Amino acid sequence: MSKVIGVDIGGTKIRMGVIDAEGRILAERQVKTEFPLYPHLERHVLLFLEEHPDVSAIGIGTHGFVDPQAGSIVFAGDMLPGWTGTEVKAPLEQATGRYVEVENDANCAALAEAKFGAATGLGRVVCITLGTGLGGGIIWDGKLLSGGPHGGAAELGHMILYPNGSRCACGRLGCAEQYLSGTALVRRIKEAGLSVTPPELFELAETDAQAQKLVADFTEDLAIYISSLQAIFDMDMLIIGGGVSESASAWIDELKRQLAKVLLNPLPVEVAQFENDAGMLGAALLVLDR
Ligand SMILES: [Zn+2]
Incomplete structure (x- = not known):
């Protein structure tokens, strides 16, 4: 063995x-x-x-x-x-x-999720990780799509979501990582003048209109981002992992509502199994x- x-x-x-x-x-x-x-x-x-x-x-x-x-x-x-x-x-x-x-x-x-986790048995899987940064992994016909002349394939966090937006660690403006990572969520909360953690924000959104708006903005951006990924890959499943996914039960329904407006085709979206x-x-x- x-x-x-x-x-x-x-x-x-x-x-x-x-x-x-x-x-x-x-x-x-x-x-x-x-x-x-x-x-x-x-x-x-x-x-x-x-x-x-x-x-x-x-x-x-x-x-x-x-x-x-x-x-x-x-x-x-x-x-x-x-x-x-x-x-x-x-x-x-x-x-x-x-x-x-x-x-x-x-x-x-992504490899772990496609082989043993949420996407077991599926050939084409995109996995995004909402943590300190926004990472990504792509499984294409069971294999990792990686490497490239600059090692940059599947660096999904650096797709530009907002042209001329916030400056990213890569030096450019408006990368998705600046809007969709756990770090970005903390910044969005601070900019809105709130003093809560992301898990607290999702809880607060059940009763507070401002928190609700923040969650709606966040999930709308995430939905747009996912729809762009689908336009390129038409994957069997999209998996969301990382720290922000730990409170997914509080925002996944809102995300699915937003996705319904922007997806080209139906797409199963699941939370990562292995943290x-x-x-x-x-x-x-x-x-x-x-
Ligand atoms: Zn970047």
Whole structure:
């Protein structure tokens, strides 16, 4: 029975798991993210591998733009300082003696949902992650649509939603990430003069007109964004994950009302099944199917 290690690298922690072909997490380890990141990662992967020597390969999911062919980081912002330009695949294969694959974390999450989660068995799936940023992953006929000359394929957060709108971390104006991430939602609440958290906002919207308007604006933007994705991909399902999706029960009906106005065709929209485990499971899937 094949077992692999899946690693999920985030801004504050690195999660590692031994995962089998059925997607079961057999063992798990969590360490703080420290810099310089590569030697820190290699040290902890080696320690974990010592305890679990029977794994055949290692999959790495990380924040940032990744070149999966080269196994290197094309660009990672302030969340992972010094990570841009780092070679990961070659040195880690050398150090561990195992096959290594590297991918963007949102792509890994999409892979996990399509293989074991909300979209199990579907061939064409778009997964968006509303967290600190707005990430995306596209499964096309069962495979990840990723890479590109700049590692930027499926960077769905950087589709421009508002021309000349708010400045994005990528340097341009009006990217969807500036309107549809958890961070953006916090900003929208602040700009409206309210002092509540996003989950509180959704609760408040049941009784308060201003909160209701904010939620309506947010879901309307999200619906327009999803309709554009459908126009390109005509996917079998759209999955919404990330922190904002945890309170989806409070806004999904409103989103579906807004979607009815702008979708070209019917589209199942589901909330992600794996929250914290998606990145690690998806990273394992990079090498499990090999
Ligand atoms: Zn951008």
